Amino acid sequence: MVEKDGVEAGAIFDRWFEVEVVAPMADFRSPAQEWRRLVSEVFGTFLLVIVAAGGGMMAQAYPGTISRSAEVVAPGLMVMGVILFMGKISGAHLNPAVTLAFSLRGDFPWRRVPGYLVAQLLGATLAALLLRAVIGVSATYGSNYPDPAATPAQAFAMEALLTLGLVSVILGTASGAQNVGVLGAVGVGGYIALAGLWGSPISGASMNPARTFGPDLASLDFRDYWVYLAGPITGALAAVVLAYVLRGAGGGRAGSRTAQGDIGTEVANPDKP
Template identity: 75%
Template sequence: MMNQRTPDSTVRFERWFELEIIQPMADFKNPRQEWRRLVSELFGTFLLVIVAAGGGMMSQAFPGTISRTAAVVAPGLMVLGIILFMGRVSGAHLNPAVTLAFSMRGDFPWQRVPGYILVQLIGATLAAWFLQAVIGVSASAGSNYTAADYSSFQAFLMEALLTLGLVSVILGTASGAQNLGVIGAIGVGSYIALAGLWGSPISGASMNPARTFGPDLVAGDFTDYWVYLAGPVAGAALAVLLAFVLRGRGGGRAGSGAAQGDLDTEVSRPTQA
């Protein structure tokens, strides 16, 4: 006969569960809840790469069904949705270049950067692995490559330029805490779609080291990956410099709230919006 839990042990278990599980999770602003941000970034980056890499992989599996226009617009629409549903949790960076830009701007604590970038890379890798396993097409079809007859340096310049625009839009809307709402979501999502429409033929318009890293790792092919690492980082740094010229120093409450979400937001310049 199986042992049955006594009433006293049941009460103790319920009390433990309440104190150790329920209450900590309910304390949404507890600074120890960094795991919420990390889960948010992992899941958000996973969804982004599912769409961004999935367009190319689906197109190879089902020729003629997905146009280039659809493939480059879809990630913008996905990012729009992600910002709306999880921006208040983690800031919805989804991109190591964005995380670095927020930190260089003073809106995001540097000690959180390694965790964010790590889970972004993991989310992108899981997405590429999932797509390859389900579609049956190499993840390399969902990566980014320099176009034929163009040099890696030209692709680097294109990625830097496109990322300069992307991060400028993000920092600009974040300066009014609008990245937490509809305006930021529409601005960022629209820019990603527009940049893909005109910039993708040369470099693929990645603008995101994690987005390219996932498919490259799963496919085991890092051809020209330096372009998709150095280009976005350089573009993000230039965007931070431009933001300083246009709006002065960062670190204010509005920008910090947009960069960090609503979980125990750290503000280095509380008196500045």
């Protein structure tokens, strides 16, 4: 009797394990696993803002320890690392402007856009709140604002220009003819560092509405936030137009896989490489 009960219990456990553990893992690549993408975007944007906002906040808390060059190069290195270690899961957008650009190119489904935008804003906000708690200074020191010597219009133009270059690099390295795989991470990270080195004095070189939103929300200071929303989106739209002029329509296999990752990739133009 004991042996029979043990066999029955073992069979019940085996069935439970098959249904609850084995089957979901076997379906890992299913589009239903959207939560994996969203967690990736939350965590990736969190890491980006930890270094992007953390540089300015640490410099305020510990004067003379972090140079401007270090502040603007660190986000580029972090983005490079994030793309390398989880680009295959979500595409590692980390930036609402990038998500919109990929969708306009036809490489990323529009139905996934709202989730990605919320995930990016959430990751940035969590990072800013953590930094404020750990470092003990206002998150305003980690945000982006136009330089006092520049007008908001000049900062807007700089953000649009820098984002035009950033999104052009991202779309170019994702295209079928020029897809360079993991080396795309080097191109994107290198561009972010370079753009920050020369463009940050005017606008801070955010190029990312989420990166600025997080510290602004944590400090409740949305002064001139429109610059860091409208500037990157304008630059991204211009980059999409330029990509069409240079490469034609998107939606091919290479661009879709780069934009979406490898989980349930949807291809709008399967005949296109």
